[in-house]
Amino acid sequence: MSTIKDVAKKAGVSISTVSLVINKKGYVAQKTLEKITNAIKELNYKPLHSARKLATKKTGNIGYIVWDVHFSEVEIFYSQIFLGMEYATRETDNYILLTTVKEHFDPKVDLPRFLKYKDVDGVVLAGRVPHNLIDYLENQSVPFVLVDYGISGKIYNSIVIDNYNGAFQAVDQLIKSGKKNIGFVGGSFYHPSVKERYRGYKEALEVNGKGNNKYIERNSYFKKEETSPEVGQIGVKKIFSNGNTVDGIFCCNDTTALGVMHELKNQNIKIPDEVAVVGFDDITSSSFCTPTLSTVRVPKFDVGKEAFKLLSEIIESPNVTPQTRTISVEYIKRQSS
Amino acid sequence: MSTIKDVAKKAGVSISTVSLVINKKGYVAQKTLEKITNAIKELNYKPLHSARKLATKKTGNIGYIVWDVHFSEVEIFYSQIFLGMEYATRETDNYILLTTVKEHFDPKVDLPRFLKYKDVDGVVLAGRVPHNLIDYLENQSVPFVLVDYGISGKIYNSIVIDNYNGAFQAVDQLIKSGKKNIGFVGGSFYHPSVKERYRGYKEALEVNGKGNNKYIERNSYFKKEETSPEVGQIGVKKIFSNGNTVDGIFCCNDTTALGVMHELKNQNIKIPDEVAVVGFDDITSSSFCTPTLSTVRVPKFDVGKEAFKLLSEIIESPNVTPQTRTISVEYIKRQSS
DNA sequence: TTGTTTTATCGAAACGTTTTAATATATTAT
DNA sequence: ATAATATATTAAAACGTTTCGATAAAACAA
Structure with a gap:
């Protein structure tokens, strides 16, 4: 060499x-x-990387932390965001260190090694993440940005998805296409994104004069799973067991929507003629299922890219006031609506 | 500091x-x-990592390379293997650098940055991977191990899954449980694992005196997708359009099996009474779908762990003859069989 | 006793960069 | 013509480790 x-x-x-x-x-x-x-x-x-890093006193690494449940589950969502970041780093001399943290996280024991040894210049936290981890980063003044997550009452550097407008748009379109009775199927509201999507859904109803209509909503509460096909299946069962006349369902995300469609098919309900279905996220499967799923596309790669960009800026100048960048989304009409 | x-x-x-x-x-x-x-x-x-690495002339990094199609698709399989590796590294002072390579890979342009800059001590290649990438690594004498992949006629350091025995066992159990006419549904045979699973399937039939029976097999050939729910759906359609009397289906993997079950339900065929279904891999969804899917469990974490261990050994002493380590698998009986 | 070997410690060189401050030359302004 | 500034190059220090070889004390063997 x-x-x-x-x-x-x-x-x-x-x-x-x-x-x-x-x-x-x-x-x-x-x-x-x-x-x-x-x-x-x-x-x-x-x-030579190490020589360079020694001289400049930077590590050249940035950490990517995600809940193990989020990473391991069916959700490929956060992996895609990771890939977007990875792509962004290719033009720089940074590397990304990916690790997971578990649900019951104790900074004393479970701290990712790259934090313990200060082997990163900054960290991206993807999705819902233990609050004491955030506290730790703040105390140690490690630069970090939150992606697709937020804590009410606190302002951090973060990249968020325009959940509200995405949901609003989708539901608005559903109404414009003639649907009268639109239900909501989602899981718990732990994750602010789900809450925001619900807000957008409700607002669209309001604006279209259906606010005080007997619109339908169903939230299935699970402990571990906030969103999943099961949540969708159960949601549908509940809705139709009441003899409701729902003709459209807006789901908190695609994974849930897949379950919704599954159950509708089980009950021989025609999609979209009898009931239209719309999801959120635009995961890969949504363009491969039958019928293909209308959804709100989240540009996951861009989210990752932007997260990296913001983090780089913060690392460069750590003391600017925290900012939130919103990634806009796009309604994608497919067969299910 | x-x-x-x-x-x-x-x-x-x-x-x-x-x-x-x-x-x-x-x-x-x-x-x-x-x-x-x-x-x-x-x-x-x-x-300080960099100082240490400078002095020891190691990078402390190892690379993890996976096809982008494999990583982005529904398949969480290789992500799990990654996590297994990541877990293993936690006890060491190594970090893993994850990147993807695209389908049409040209080492001149698409070479992962950590290879270009020699920022890794070794590399793990997960699943099917461009052959010219392997050539590159050999020429540059970068230590590497293949995971869940092999090239016939060549021997590399690798971790493989005991696909043959897993398939054999699964099909054998199916027969022992009284099934007479067992079909195979899978995609293309590009990936040696699929081929091996098919071999195990066939052998189990032979051994049970069904070798020259009119057993059913269906391979759907797609360009990009070697395995997917769609492959499964189409497989089922083909099988039953011929008026066959199949009472059991062994699928090349769980993803495909999900499609198989989906289509069987569409056709109102009872699982497992009329047709039993068995998959392979034991992905998360297989224990959440209805009915829950019998499958062959691949201990993905162990695979990742073993890959890291082997790679570390090779890095330590690069000139031992290549070896293949086989990870054994386990048949998991659930509702679908 | 004397000579080996084992145990214990350390100074100094080496690893491959970046950066600071010094120096020299060329260009521009006055 | 002189001073000021812009351009160009470099020697040397610094970054924080590991490791080689030297040295010395302690333990053991003859």
């Missing part, structure tokens, strides 16, 4: 000058720049 | 001695050891 020394020798300059061109800093004459660039190419020189 | 220097000063010894105790090397007197350990604790000293 060639070092900066070899490059310097080959180009007939000092180490310092080579460093300048590698980092695009200071002044260097056109001619020497060429010499150095050539030498670098010929020797296929790559600066 | 405190450095090794601070520790040395506080303990009243030299830097070298502190280094010795950190790395558990050489001789150090009981008394000094205590002094140093205490100093480390009091100062909450953590060795």
